[in-house]
Every structure is written in structure tokens, then in C-alpha cells.
Amino acid sequence: MEQHQYINSDQSVFGDAYSMMRLNKNILLKGPTGSGKTKLAETLSEKVNIPMHQVNCSVDLDAESLLGFKTIQTNADGNQEIVFIDGPVIQAMKEGHILYIDEINMAKPETLPILNGVLDYRRSLTNPYTGEVIKAKPGFNVIAAINEGYVGTLPMNEALKNRFVVIQVDYIDGEILKRVIKEQSLLDDEQLISKIIAFNEDLRTMSKQGQISEEAASIRALIDLSDLSTVMPIERAVKRAIIDKLEDEREQQAIINAIELNF
Structure with a gap:
């Protein structure tokens, strides 16, 4: 299926986002609902030819939604074992893919500090469910989107905001x-x-x-x-x-x- 590209009269929006990505900066797209933030992230993913894993934030978002969960599986011998199923954050880190966090300010502030090490120079995470230390592969990038002043959103935690560079994405006309x-x-x-x-x-x-x-x-x-x-x-x-x-x-x-x- 043909993918539609992100279009904006301000060429610097896409150009700057692309340059920031190549510098491995975490990008925060800021703008009203329906201004094309997700389309911009998808177009970046295509341009660098790296798949994207998406997290949609809400007040119900918890560590399992981000990192994954334990479940029981039957192995080849017919025995049951507990395995961990990787969530979008860990998948993107292990594969060296892009992580897209949509409406990041809809999440409860106490849920997101788990990502602090993922979003800074360490690019690493200790999985609280398994104890495994995960270091992101090259290619791993984080793009987040924020709708300001939208019903249900919370002001973004400063420590978290400081880990991003920001691009304002306005409506096109x-x-x-x-x-x-x-x-x-x-x-x-x-x-x-x-x-x-x-x-x-x-x-x-x-x-x-x-x-x-x-x-x-x-x-x-x-x-x-x-x-x-x-x-x-x-x-x-x-x-x-x-x-x-x-x-x-x-x-x-x-x-x-x-x-x-x-x-």
C-alpha cells in the first residue's frame, strides 16, 4: 500500500526532525490533535528505513504496557514454563528500532520514570520483571508526541521533558x-x-x-x-x-x- 508522506509548508519541520534523529536525539513533537504528528513520525521511520513500535499513552498505561509481561507457555517437551513477552519499549531497544510514544502527557507521571535510563546517554534499562539489563542496539530512537492543553493531559514532568529536543508541529492550511x-x-x-x-x-x-x-x-x-x-x-x-x-x-x-x- 502506498504510504502518504508528511507535508508541511515549513520545510524545516521535517528537515530538523530528520537531522535530530541522525544525531540520536529524543524528539518531542508538540502540537494540536490532528496536526500530523504521527504522520511525521511514520514518514521519518520510512526515510531512515527503520521500523517503528508505538505506545499509546493513557491514564491506564502501566509498566507492563511499556516493557512487557510474564506468561506461561508450553515448550517443545510439553512442559509449561514462565516466559517474558517483550513490550514495545524492549522490542524497539533490542531490534534497534524507533519507539514512538503518542500522547506522552496522558500517562500518569509515576509510570514514565522507568524510561529515564532509556532516554538518556545510557540508552539502557533493567527489566524489573526479569532482572535483565537491556542496552539499546544502534538505530534505536525515541519520538514522543504531546497534545498541549488537551482534556485529560497533565503537565509533563521537567526531568522527562529535559531529555527531549522539541519540534512544534502546527496545523497546515x-x-x-x-x-x-x-x-x-x-x-x-x-x-x-x-x-x-x-x-x-x-x-x-x-x-x-x-x-x-x-x-x-x-x-x-x-x-x-x-x-x-x-x-x-x-x-x-x-x-x-x-x-x-x-x-x-x-x-x-x-x-x-x-x-x-x-x-
């Missing part, structure tokens, strides 16, 4: 957004694309003012909307791709008003 829609969706009607971009500007403004959630104005939602608009009227496409995901009636009404203004 205008001609660049038009290019993304044309390359990543099925829609090629120039006039409709222009209207969708203007509609998205209104959504962004409402999102900045706190009238609607960031997710409603994300690139992901926009690609879905563009695809759906090729098979149904635009008003219904917006309803299916954006409005029906929202719980709050005021948010839904704000978007219905924006549809009437733009289409």
Missing part, C-alpha cells in the same frame, strides 16, 4: 492543505476543496475559542469528510465525519452554523 486533500483523499473537485478549506478555517477558529474540540478540526476528520463528499451531499458528509462524533449539542450546532455559512 491554504495551498499545502489543498495538496494534502488531493493526495490523500478521493476528492478532486477544486471548487469543493476550496470550500472545505474555508470551512476548516472556521472550525479552527471555533476550536481556538473553545467552542468545539480540537479533534473536530483535525486533518484526519478533513480527509474523511473529503472522501465522503464524493459519495453523498456535503452536509451529510460533515454530519458523518464530524458532527456525529461530538457529544455536546452546542458544539454540534456551531458546526451546523458553519456548514450553512460555507456551503
Whole structure:
């Protein structure tokens, strides 16, 4: 399947991320939901041709989700033995792969110090479940993403933040957004694309003012909307791709008003 590349009018975003990676720096991508942080990490992974292991943080994230867990397996002799199944952090370290930690500020602060040695010059970890000391193979890199001011996020621990270099990833708009829609969706009607971009500007403004959630104005939602608009009227496409995901009636009404203004 063809992979879509990360696109941004600010060429330095990708260029700097690539340079930082080659210096083996831990990269923290900072920006709103749906601004393309995961796409940027995936494109970096392709560019350096190193696979990526992903951790999605939440308040339920624990050491097992990061490092792995013990389980009972039956061996070739038919006997049962306790084995350790490596989690994404240990897999990435052992293979010399990229570790991508999404929404790192959604995790409980007490869960992440386990990664301190992984994220500093030592690039090593003592597995608390087995006692094994794991040193990362060359090629191992860490990219994390953070949504600032998002519901449920916590301020990032300073000791952790100090282990990263930061890249601000902002929303794309205008001609660049038009290019993304044309390359990543099925829609090629120039006039409709222009209207969708203007509609998205209104959504962004409402999102900045706190009238609607960031997710409603994300690139992901926009690609879905563009695809759906090729098979149904635009008003219904917006309803299916954006409005029906929202719980709050005021948010839904704000978007219905924006549809009437733009289409």
C-alpha cells in the first residue's frame, strides 16, 4: 500500500526532525490533535528505513504496557514454563528500532520514570520483571508526541521533558492543505476543496475559542469528510465525519452554523 508522506509548508519541520534523529536525539513533537504528528513520525521511520513500535499513552498505561509481561507457555517437551513477552519499549531497544510514544502527557507521571535510563546517554534499562539489563542496539530512537492543553493531559514532568529536543508541529492550511486533500483523499473537485478549506478555517477558529474540540478540526476528520463528499451531499458528509462524533449539542450546532455559512 502506498504510504502518504508528511507535508508541511515549513520545510524545516521535517528537515530538523530528520537531522535530530541522525544525531540520536529524543524528539518531542508538540502540537494540536490532528496536526500530523504521527504522520511525521511514520514518514521519518520510512526515510531512515527503520521500523517503528508505538505506545499509546493513557491514564491506564502501566509498566507492563511499556516493557512487557510474564506468561506461561508450553515448550517443545510439553512442559509449561514462565516466559517474558517483550513490550514495545524492549522490542524497539533490542531490534534497534524507533519507539514512538503518542500522547506522552496522558500517562500518569509515576509510570514514565522507568524510561529515564532509556532516554538518556545510557540508552539502557533493567527489566524489573526479569532482572535483565537491556542496552539499546544502534538505530534505536525515541519520538514522543504531546497534545498541549488537551482534556485529560497533565503537565509533563521537567526531568522527562529535559531529555527531549522539541519540534512544534502546527496545523497546515491554504495551498499545502489543498495538496494534502488531493493526495490523500478521493476528492478532486477544486471548487469543493476550496470550500472545505474555508470551512476548516472556521472550525479552527471555533476550536481556538473553545467552542468545539480540537479533534473536530483535525486533518484526519478533513480527509474523511473529503472522501465522503464524493459519495453523498456535503452536509451529510460533515454530519458523518464530524458532527456525529461530538457529544455536546452546542458544539454540534456551531458546526451546523458553519456548514450553512460555507456551503
